[in-house]
Amino acid sequence: MSTVKIKDKTFQTSIAESEIKNRVKALAQQISHDMEGKTPLFLGVLNGAFIFAADLIREMSIPCEISFVKLASYQGTTSTGKVHEVLGINEDLSGRTVIIVEDIVESGQTMKRMIESLGTRNPASVHVCALFFKPDKLKEDINLDYVAFRIPDDFIVGYGLDYDGLGRDLKDIYTIVQE
Template sequence: MTFQDQEFIDRDPRIERVLIGSTDLQRRVTELGREISSEYTSEDRPILVSILKGGVIFLSDLVRSITIPHEFDFMAVSSYTGQNTTGVVKINMDLQASITDRHVLIVEDIVDTGLTLDHLLELLSSRKPTSLRTCTLLNKVDARRKEVRIDHKGFDIPDEFVIGYGLDYNEQYRNLPFVGVLRG
Protein backbone atom coordinates (compact mmCIF):
# COMPACT_ATOMS: atom_id res chain seq x y z
CA MET A 1 0.00 0.00 0.00
CA THR A 2 1.33 3.42 -0.93
CA PHE A 3 1.33 6.55 1.19
CA GLN A 4 -1.44 7.94 -1.05
CA ASP A 5 -3.57 4.80 -0.54
CA GLN A 6 -3.21 5.19 3.23
CA GLU A 7 -4.08 8.87 3.03
CA PHE A 8 -7.44 8.06 1.41
CA ILE A 9 -8.20 5.50 4.14
CA ASP A 10 -7.24 7.93 6.90
CA ARG A 11 -9.64 10.56 5.50
CA ASP A 12 -12.68 8.28 5.21
CA PRO A 13 -13.53 5.94 8.12
CA ARG A 14 -16.09 4.14 5.93
CA ILE A 15 -13.25 2.48 4.00
CA GLU A 16 -12.46 -0.74 5.85
CA ARG A 17 -9.36 -1.82 3.95
CA VAL A 18 -7.42 -1.91 0.71
CA LEU A 19 -8.00 -5.12 -1.24
CA ILE A 20 -5.66 -4.33 -4.15
CA GLY A 21 -3.22 -1.45 -3.82
CA SER A 22 -2.51 1.10 -6.53
CA THR A 23 0.96 -0.28 -7.28
CA ASP A 24 -0.38 -3.80 -7.85
CA LEU A 25 -3.21 -2.42 -10.00
CA GLN A 26 -0.86 -0.50 -12.28
CA ARG A 27 1.51 -3.45 -12.61
CA ARG A 28 -1.29 -5.84 -13.60
CA VAL A 29 -2.93 -3.37 -16.00
CA THR A 30 0.41 -3.00 -17.80
CA GLU A 31 0.69 -6.80 -18.03
CA LEU A 32 -2.85 -7.02 -19.43
CA GLY A 33 -1.94 -4.41 -22.05
CA ARG A 34 1.00 -6.56 -23.15
CA GLU A 35 -1.17 -9.69 -23.29
CA ILE A 36 -3.78 -7.93 -25.41
CA SER A 37 -1.14 -6.39 -27.71
CA SER A 38 0.30 -9.84 -28.42
CA GLU A 39 -3.11 -11.21 -29.38
CA TYR A 40 -3.75 -8.88 -32.31
CA THR A 41 -1.78 -7.56 -35.28
CA SER A 42 -1.50 -3.90 -36.18
CA GLU A 43 -3.88 -4.53 -39.08
CA ASP A 44 -6.55 -5.97 -36.75
CA ARG A 45 -7.14 -2.57 -35.14
CA PRO A 46 -9.43 -3.94 -32.40
CA ILE A 47 -12.17 -1.86 -30.86
CA LEU A 48 -12.28 -1.93 -27.06
CA VAL A 49 -15.78 -1.60 -25.65
CA SER A 50 -15.78 -0.15 -22.14
CA ILE A 51 -18.80 -0.33 -19.89
CA LEU A 52 -19.59 3.02 -18.25
CA LYS A 53 -19.14 4.38 -15.75
CA GLY A 54 -17.02 1.95 -13.79
CA GLY A 55 -14.82 0.75 -16.64
CA VAL A 56 -13.52 4.15 -17.73
CA ILE A 57 -10.63 4.37 -15.21
CA PHE A 58 -9.45 0.85 -16.07
CA LEU A 59 -9.81 1.53 -19.80
CA SER A 60 -7.86 4.80 -19.53
CA ASP A 61 -4.87 3.02 -18.02
CA LEU A 62 -5.22 -0.10 -20.17
CA VAL A 63 -5.22 1.67 -23.56
CA ARG A 64 -1.92 3.36 -22.70
CA SER A 65 -0.38 -0.10 -22.26
CA ILE A 66 -1.66 -1.50 -25.56
CA THR A 67 1.04 -1.06 -28.19
CA ILE A 68 -0.96 -1.82 -31.34
CA PRO A 69 -3.38 0.54 -33.10
CA HIS A 70 -6.84 0.29 -31.57
CA GLU A 71 -10.02 2.24 -30.99
CA PHE A 72 -12.45 2.38 -28.12
CA ASP A 73 -16.13 3.01 -27.64
CA PHE A 74 -18.54 2.96 -24.71
CA MET A 75 -21.77 1.39 -23.57
CA ALA A 76 -23.75 2.22 -20.45
CA VAL A 77 -25.36 -0.83 -18.89
CA SER A 78 -27.12 -1.15 -15.55
CA SER A 79 -28.02 -4.07 -13.36
CA TYR A 80 -27.31 -2.65 -9.88
CA THR A 81 -29.13 -0.50 -7.36
CA GLY A 82 -26.85 0.44 -4.46
CA GLN A 83 -25.05 -2.76 -3.44
CA ASN A 84 -27.63 -5.16 -4.89
CA THR A 85 -27.94 -6.57 -8.38
CA THR A 86 -31.40 -6.41 -9.89
CA GLY A 87 -30.70 -9.37 -12.19
CA VAL A 88 -32.12 -7.36 -15.10
CA VAL A 89 -29.62 -5.98 -17.61
CA LYS A 90 -30.60 -2.69 -19.23
CA ILE A 91 -28.72 -0.95 -22.06
CA ASN A 92 -28.76 2.77 -21.24
CA MET A 93 -26.35 3.85 -24.00
CA ASP A 94 -25.29 1.84 -27.02
CA LEU A 95 -22.11 1.92 -29.11
CA GLN A 96 -21.53 4.74 -31.57
CA ALA A 97 -19.36 2.58 -33.86
CA SER A 98 -20.36 -0.43 -35.91
CA ILE A 99 -18.57 -3.59 -34.79
CA THR A 100 -19.52 -5.69 -37.82
CA ASP A 101 -16.38 -7.38 -39.20
CA ARG A 102 -14.26 -5.87 -36.41
CA HIS A 103 -12.21 -7.46 -33.66
CA VAL A 104 -13.96 -6.52 -30.41
CA LEU A 105 -12.70 -6.67 -26.83
CA ILE A 106 -15.24 -6.01 -24.07
CA VAL A 107 -13.46 -4.25 -21.18
CA GLU A 108 -15.23 -4.65 -17.83
CA ASP A 109 -14.22 -3.31 -14.44
CA ILE A 110 -15.72 -6.32 -12.64
CA VAL A 111 -17.50 -9.56 -13.46
CA ASP A 112 -19.52 -10.90 -10.55
CA THR A 113 -22.81 -12.66 -11.33
CA GLY A 114 -21.87 -12.92 -15.01
CA LEU A 115 -25.35 -11.80 -16.08
CA THR A 116 -24.25 -8.47 -17.55
CA LEU A 117 -21.32 -9.92 -19.47
CA ASP A 118 -23.44 -12.82 -20.75
CA HIS A 119 -26.03 -10.34 -22.02
CA LEU A 120 -23.34 -8.21 -23.68
CA LEU A 121 -21.71 -11.22 -25.34
CA GLU A 122 -25.04 -12.29 -26.77
CA LEU A 123 -25.94 -8.77 -27.93
CA LEU A 124 -22.58 -7.93 -29.48
CA SER A 125 -22.20 -11.36 -31.06
CA SER A 126 -25.44 -10.74 -32.97
CA ARG A 127 -23.73 -7.76 -34.62
CA LYS A 128 -21.30 -10.11 -36.38
CA PRO A 129 -17.86 -9.03 -35.19
CA THR A 130 -14.81 -10.85 -36.60
CA SER A 131 -13.88 -11.84 -33.05
CA LEU A 132 -15.34 -11.11 -29.62
CA ARG A 133 -13.14 -11.37 -26.54
CA THR A 134 -13.41 -10.24 -22.95
CA CYS A 135 -11.19 -8.54 -20.40
CA THR A 136 -12.04 -7.77 -16.79
CA LEU A 137 -9.96 -6.17 -14.09
CA LEU A 138 -11.78 -7.98 -11.27
CA ASN A 139 -13.27 -11.46 -11.34
CA LYS A 140 -15.62 -12.38 -8.49
CA VAL A 141 -15.91 -16.14 -9.12
CA ASP A 142 -17.89 -16.96 -5.96
CA ALA A 143 -20.71 -14.59 -6.98
CA ARG A 144 -21.18 -16.21 -10.39
CA ARG A 145 -24.74 -17.10 -11.40
CA LYS A 146 -23.99 -17.43 -15.11
CA GLU A 147 -20.72 -18.90 -16.40
CA VAL A 148 -19.03 -16.61 -18.90
CA ARG A 149 -15.77 -16.75 -20.83
CA ILE A 150 -13.13 -14.32 -19.63
CA ASP A 151 -10.12 -14.12 -21.93
CA HIS A 152 -8.07 -11.68 -19.85
CA LYS A 153 -8.45 -11.04 -16.14
CA GLY A 154 -6.60 -8.91 -13.69
CA PHE A 155 -7.45 -10.35 -10.28
CA ASP A 156 -9.72 -12.96 -8.73
CA ILE A 157 -11.36 -11.39 -5.69
CA PRO A 158 -13.65 -12.61 -2.88
CA ASP A 159 -17.40 -12.02 -2.94
CA GLU A 160 -17.30 -8.63 -1.19
CA PHE A 161 -18.68 -5.28 -2.32
CA VAL A 162 -15.67 -3.37 -3.63
CA ILE A 163 -15.05 0.29 -4.42
CA GLY A 164 -12.36 2.38 -6.04
CA TYR A 165 -10.54 2.50 -9.37
CA GLY A 166 -13.84 3.29 -11.10
CA LEU A 167 -16.10 1.17 -8.89
CA ASP A 168 -18.60 3.12 -6.84
CA TYR A 169 -21.08 3.03 -4.03
CA ASN A 170 -23.88 5.49 -4.85
CA GLU A 171 -21.55 7.39 -7.22
CA GLN A 172 -18.85 7.80 -4.55
CA TYR A 173 -15.34 6.33 -4.33
CA ARG A 174 -14.67 5.95 -8.10
CA ASN A 175 -11.62 8.21 -7.69
CA LEU A 176 -9.76 5.95 -5.26
CA PRO A 177 -6.43 4.77 -6.75
CA PHE A 178 -6.93 1.30 -5.21
CA VAL A 179 -9.68 -1.31 -4.91
CA GLY A 180 -11.07 -1.29 -1.38
CA VAL A 181 -13.83 -2.62 0.81
CA LEU A 182 -16.36 -0.50 2.71
CA ARG A 183 -17.14 -1.13 6.35
CA GLY A 184 -20.16 -3.41 6.86
Protein backbone atom coordinates in the same frame (compact mmCIF):
# COMPACT_ATOMS: atom_id res chain seq x y z
CA MET B 1 -3.73 0.19 5.71
CA SER B 2 -5.89 3.26 5.30
CA THR B 3 -9.65 3.53 5.64
CA VAL B 4 -12.22 5.80 4.02
CA LYS B 5 -15.82 6.47 4.88
CA ILE B 6 -18.33 6.80 2.06
CA LYS B 7 -21.83 7.66 3.15
CA ASP B 8 -22.71 5.09 5.81
CA LYS B 9 -19.97 2.53 5.00
CA THR B 10 -16.32 2.18 5.95
CA PHE B 11 -13.78 0.74 3.52
CA GLN B 12 -10.13 -0.25 3.94
CA THR B 13 -7.36 -0.46 1.35
CA SER B 14 -7.12 -3.90 -0.23
CA ILE B 15 -5.22 -3.37 -3.52
CA ALA B 16 -2.68 -0.57 -3.91
CA GLU B 17 -2.58 1.68 -6.97
CA SER B 18 0.90 0.36 -7.89
CA GLU B 19 -0.37 -3.23 -8.00
CA ILE B 20 -3.32 -2.19 -10.18
CA LYS B 21 -1.02 -0.36 -12.60
CA ASN B 22 1.30 -3.39 -12.85
CA ARG B 23 -1.61 -5.75 -13.64
CA VAL B 24 -3.11 -3.33 -16.20
CA LYS B 25 0.26 -3.06 -17.94
CA ALA B 26 0.61 -6.88 -17.98
CA LEU B 27 -2.91 -7.25 -19.44
CA ALA B 28 -2.15 -4.68 -22.15
CA GLN B 29 1.04 -6.56 -23.07
CA GLN B 30 -0.86 -9.86 -23.29
CA ILE B 31 -3.68 -8.37 -25.37
CA SER B 32 -1.17 -6.61 -27.66
CA HIS B 33 0.60 -9.92 -28.19
CA ASP B 34 -2.63 -11.89 -28.77
CA MET B 35 -4.09 -9.27 -31.13
CA GLU B 36 -0.93 -8.60 -33.16
CA GLY B 37 -1.89 -7.66 -36.73
CA LYS B 38 -5.41 -6.63 -35.74
CA THR B 39 -6.90 -3.30 -34.75
CA PRO B 40 -9.27 -4.24 -31.94
CA LEU B 41 -12.18 -2.09 -30.86
CA PHE B 42 -12.32 -1.81 -27.08
CA LEU B 43 -15.81 -1.29 -25.67
CA GLY B 44 -15.55 0.17 -22.19
CA VAL B 45 -18.56 -0.43 -19.98
CA LEU B 46 -19.51 2.81 -18.22
CA ASN B 47 -19.33 4.07 -15.62
CA GLY B 48 -17.13 1.70 -13.65
CA ALA B 49 -14.59 0.76 -16.33
CA PHE B 50 -13.72 4.25 -17.57
CA ILE B 51 -10.45 4.56 -15.61
CA PHE B 52 -9.44 0.95 -16.31
CA ALA B 53 -10.20 1.36 -20.04
CA ALA B 54 -8.19 4.59 -20.27
CA ASP B 55 -5.17 3.09 -18.50
CA LEU B 56 -5.38 -0.12 -20.55
CA ILE B 57 -5.50 1.75 -23.87
CA ARG B 58 -2.49 3.88 -22.91
CA GLU B 59 -0.47 0.70 -22.33
CA MET B 60 -1.39 -0.97 -25.64
CA SER B 61 1.44 -1.39 -28.16
CA ILE B 62 -0.75 -2.08 -31.22
CA PRO B 63 -3.26 0.19 -33.00
CA CYS B 64 -6.68 0.08 -31.37
CA GLU B 65 -9.90 2.05 -31.03
CA ILE B 66 -12.17 2.67 -28.08
CA SER B 67 -15.84 3.37 -27.58
CA PHE B 68 -18.17 3.09 -24.62
CA VAL B 69 -21.47 1.49 -23.74
CA LYS B 70 -23.42 2.13 -20.57
CA LEU B 71 -25.28 -0.66 -18.80
CA ALA B 72 -26.84 -0.58 -15.35
CA SER B 73 -27.51 -3.48 -12.98
CA TYR B 74 -26.51 -2.15 -9.56
CA GLN B 75 -28.35 -0.40 -6.78
CA GLY B 76 -26.36 0.43 -3.65
CA THR B 77 -24.04 -2.50 -2.88
CA THR B 78 -25.97 -5.29 -4.61
CA SER B 79 -26.80 -6.21 -8.18
CA THR B 80 -30.45 -5.90 -9.15
CA GLY B 81 -30.03 -8.88 -11.47
CA LYS B 82 -31.62 -6.88 -14.30
CA VAL B 83 -29.47 -5.28 -16.95
CA HIS B 84 -30.72 -2.13 -18.64
CA GLU B 85 -28.90 -0.82 -21.71
CA VAL B 86 -28.66 2.93 -21.26
CA LEU B 87 -26.26 4.04 -24.00
CA GLY B 88 -25.82 1.90 -27.09
CA ILE B 89 -23.06 1.21 -29.59
CA ASN B 90 -22.81 3.40 -32.69
CA GLU B 91 -19.84 1.72 -34.43
CA ASP B 92 -20.16 -0.82 -37.23
CA LEU B 93 -18.87 -4.05 -35.67
CA SER B 94 -19.04 -6.23 -38.81
CA GLY B 95 -15.80 -8.17 -39.13
CA ARG B 96 -14.22 -6.34 -36.17
CA THR B 97 -12.33 -7.82 -33.24
CA VAL B 98 -14.16 -6.48 -30.17
CA ILE B 99 -12.81 -6.48 -26.62
CA ILE B 100 -15.31 -5.66 -23.88
CA VAL B 101 -13.61 -3.83 -21.01
CA GLU B 102 -15.54 -4.35 -17.77
CA ASP B 103 -14.73 -3.24 -14.25
CA ILE B 104 -16.09 -6.31 -12.45
CA VAL B 105 -17.72 -9.59 -13.40
CA GLU B 106 -19.82 -11.29 -10.75
CA SER B 107 -22.87 -13.29 -11.89
CA GLY B 108 -21.93 -12.87 -15.55
CA GLN B 109 -25.44 -11.67 -16.49
CA THR B 110 -24.22 -8.29 -17.74
CA MET B 111 -21.50 -9.92 -19.84
CA LYS B 112 -23.85 -12.55 -21.26
CA ARG B 113 -26.32 -9.88 -22.35
CA MET B 114 -23.58 -7.73 -23.82
CA ILE B 115 -21.99 -10.64 -25.73
CA GLU B 116 -25.41 -11.65 -27.11
CA SER B 117 -26.13 -8.07 -28.14
CA LEU B 118 -22.77 -7.72 -29.89
CA GLY B 119 -23.20 -11.06 -31.66
CA THR B 120 -26.13 -9.66 -33.64
CA ARG B 121 -23.75 -7.09 -35.16
CA ASN B 122 -21.50 -9.71 -36.84
CA PRO B 123 -18.13 -9.05 -35.20
CA ALA B 124 -15.21 -11.31 -36.20
CA SER B 125 -14.72 -12.12 -32.50
CA VAL B 126 -15.70 -10.88 -29.05
CA HIS B 127 -13.35 -11.04 -26.08
CA VAL B 128 -13.86 -10.01 -22.45
CA CYS B 129 -11.30 -8.15 -20.34
CA ALA B 130 -12.26 -7.66 -16.69
CA LEU B 131 -10.41 -5.78 -14.01
CA PHE B 132 -12.05 -7.88 -11.28
CA PHE B 133 -13.71 -11.28 -11.31
CA LYS B 134 -15.61 -12.93 -8.45
CA PRO B 135 -15.51 -16.62 -9.50
CA ASP B 136 -17.70 -17.74 -6.58
CA LYS B 137 -20.57 -15.55 -7.86
CA LEU B 138 -20.53 -16.64 -11.52
CA LYS B 139 -23.91 -17.99 -12.69
CA GLU B 140 -23.58 -17.72 -16.48
CA ASP B 141 -21.39 -19.77 -18.81
CA ILE B 142 -19.13 -17.05 -20.20
CA ASN B 143 -15.48 -16.94 -21.15
CA LEU B 144 -13.30 -14.24 -19.61
CA ASP B 145 -10.25 -13.89 -21.84
CA TYR B 146 -8.33 -11.42 -19.66
CA VAL B 147 -8.69 -10.93 -15.90
CA ALA B 148 -6.52 -8.66 -13.78
CA PHE B 149 -7.70 -9.80 -10.33
CA ARG B 150 -9.74 -12.73 -9.03
CA ILE B 151 -11.30 -11.56 -5.78
CA PRO B 152 -13.62 -12.90 -3.07
CA ASP B 153 -17.25 -11.82 -2.78
CA ASP B 154 -16.57 -8.52 -1.02
CA PHE B 155 -17.95 -5.14 -2.03
CA ILE B 156 -15.17 -2.88 -3.33
CA VAL B 157 -14.78 0.76 -4.38
CA GLY B 158 -12.09 2.86 -6.04
CA TYR B 159 -10.35 3.02 -9.41
CA GLY B 160 -13.67 3.69 -11.13
CA LEU B 161 -15.89 1.48 -8.95
CA ASP B 162 -18.40 3.25 -6.74
CA TYR B 163 -20.77 3.05 -3.82
CA ASP B 164 -23.92 4.98 -4.77
CA GLY B 165 -21.92 7.16 -7.18
CA LEU B 166 -19.09 7.96 -4.77
CA GLY B 167 -15.54 6.61 -4.48
CA ARG B 168 -14.73 6.30 -8.19
CA ASP B 169 -11.89 8.81 -7.75
CA LEU B 170 -9.95 6.70 -5.24
CA LYS B 171 -6.62 5.52 -6.66
CA ASP B 172 -6.51 2.30 -4.63
CA ILE B 173 -9.16 -0.41 -4.25
CA TYR B 174 -10.97 -0.43 -0.94
CA THR B 175 -12.96 -3.32 0.52
CA ILE B 176 -16.00 -2.77 2.70
CA VAL B 177 -15.40 -3.30 6.43
CA GLN B 178 -18.16 -5.29 8.09
CA GLU B 179 -19.26 -3.30 11.12
